[in-house]
Amino acid sequence: MERMKIEEAEAFCPYYHHAVELIGRRWTGAILRAMLVGVSRFSDLAQAIPGLSDRMLSERLKALEAEGIVVRSVTPETPVRIEYLLTDKGRSLVSVVEAVSGWAEEWLARAASGTSGTEAQAPARVKASR
Secondary structure: OOOOOHHHOOOOOHHHHHHHHHHOOOOHHHHHHHHHOOOOEHHHHHHHOOOOOHHHHHHHHHHHHHOOOEEEEEEOOOOOEEEEEEOHHHHOOHHHHHHHHHHHHHHHHHHHHOOOOOOOOOOOOOOOOO
């Protein structure tokens, strides 16, 4: 599949919007990142992501499963082993997660350490309409 060039894109794309809304939901990015590094069990995911409640983890995993990004695998043993595994569609998000992680390290970690980038600009001021 050929990659879209942003300078050739329309201002709004419903597919892009859906993708950003999906992976941009609270905790979803953290869950995907943990799964991409090999975390697959519910309790391990909950432990790997500080502040994530079991209820929210369950909701997000169900949403990712409904989108075909995650599959729930049940192994009948004692006790029953349940794992959440990324599908091909889910694993294909690795470049997206890496890009966001790189951006976060460059811009957010820098801001947290008190250094700023030379390209940083103050936000443009918008006149309020009367």
